[in-house]
């Protein structure tokens with residue numbers, strides 16, 4: 001694979017239970033071909049020190065097509081976004097006249113009609129998606145495409161030239177972090193609902209809880225998997241608390257437009273524009289606060305292209321998950337449960353069982369070696385690499401900081417001391433809590449802080465889009481609203497998606513081996529790596545409309561029943577040292593495939609000679 005060339009990184013809210021790890025492997029272990037799938041050539045099994053893997057369920061002959069896997073999520077690398085490559089089939093667009101470009105006109109300003117936020121209206125939309133024609137757009141899904149362009153429209157916009165400049169929050173209107181300044185038993189002075197104060201108290205406690213689990217980088221590294229899960233859940237939940245506090249206030253302000261003197265002066269339209277600006281103005285403050293914990297982290301004035309790639313992938317997966325829910329759950333159940341409900345989360349937590357029920361073989365058995373639509377359950381069945389990635393990043397941070405620590409510390413401490421001194425008289429309790437936050441953030445890997453940043457931007461964008469949907473289509477009937485998909489995400493869902501993409505996505509390349517982007521093929525994610533692979537992957541060529549969304553896996557030699565079926569993760573032409581280092585860095589394992597063992601033995605032999 002190139003599960004290869006991946007970019008990056010699971011639970012709600014106030015639950016501190018460890019995430020759904022270990023991955024749901026056991027239900028898949030020892031699968032046996034059933035009556036109707038006895039001819040399916042591969043099955044998933046558990047191998048020592050390798051996790052789950054595909055093995056041959058019968059003798060496989062060379063050049064057999066053994067699996068067709070369908071992509072569940074894709075993301076194109078930024079430079080290719082508007083370069084004549086179809087966003088659905090990833091082929092060069094043959095007929096420029098038939099080409100469809102989204103958005104067809106600049107921004108979705110129509111969606112924010114009447115909102116005059118300086119620097120926003122009419123701003124050039126940088127994200128585009130192009131498709132060969134209606135067929136490809138239809139296959140990809142016009143709604144998904146539009147949604148992704150809208151999300152990116154929000155995300156690409158710099159925070160500084162949107163909300164913050166247009167909307168200066170008055171301190172008396174600002175509950176931001178207010179609850180951090182009060183003792184748990186002190187009533188909140190905020191006009192926002194009391195839930196805000198409750199959340200505020202709760203998340204400050206969570207920060208303390210996380211620090212009580214581990215208060216240095218080294219101690220975090222020493223935590224068991226279970227304790228590290230609790231530590232991460234607590235930290236992420238505290239961040240959700242910060243965000244919830246702000247969202248509660250924004251929603252409160254939206255639903256009660258005439259509660260302040262200021263609001264009385266505005267008509268509804270202006271009120272909407274202000275609340276939109278508030279969304280955008282509040283998040284940078286939060287991001288700054290979060291990132292202030294680490295001297296090396298800066299708040300990006302503009303979201304990076306890499307972050308946008310990740311955001312596109314997450315948004316597509318999230319959207320397709322909503323479609324799955326709609327297809328699998330009855331409409332009324334969706335309404336009852338609501339987006340992101342506990343029921344949904346529970347069903348997402350039992351992917352292996354669902355996979356088993358649906359089909360005992362990967363990719364099903366429809367006579368064409370699978371290829372049926374991948375689902376969010378399939379996606380969740382992939383291995384989550386959150387803990388392993390976290391530890392790797394933390395170790396890297398420790399290694400790179402080791403040399404600097406002695407020089408930097410006194411300066412950092414002095415700076416912190418000065419800042420604290422200036423504010424001490426008026427906000428001593430606020431500072432105590434801020435200090436705890438800073439402490440917590442300073443012991444987290446920079447990589448995680450970047451993930452918080454991406455998460456904040458997503459929450460910001462989804463909130464704005466939900467508001468725009470409400471503003472632009474207030475007259476929608478309830479049945480129309482039922483069919484409208486609104487995206488929402490919490491830290492559980494964000495981490496579920498992000499950390500499964502890590503080491504599980506495939507690079508998509510053109511004929512000259514240029515990397516166009518990445519895709520996640522959940523049912524192909526059980527192929528382990530070998531430097532002497534017996535399976536080769538190929539993009540499907542049967543018809544244009546399915547190209548790239550499907551990947552074929554072909555045997556390259558005779559594979560005996562029970563033998564492992566492996567692909568290679570990226571370049572295997574390099575020497576053993578380089579190969580092993582790359583695999584360890586990107587896929588978190590030390591390769592002991594037959595070829596590596598042979599080459600290792602040869603090196604030892606030569607050294608001894």
Ligand SMILES: C[S@@+](CC[C@H](N)C(=O)[O-])C[C@H]1O[C@@H](n2cnc3c(N)ncnc32)[C@H](O)[C@@H]1O
Nearest residue numbers: 003050051052383503525526527528529587589
């Ligand atoms: C795409 S997944 C393969 C399926 C995975 N084993 C599972 O249980 O979901 C890639 C991960 O599998 C493991 N893996 C793949 N090939 C391996 C190998 N040759 N030796 C050890 N672990 C391997 C590594 O943890 C890697 O990050």
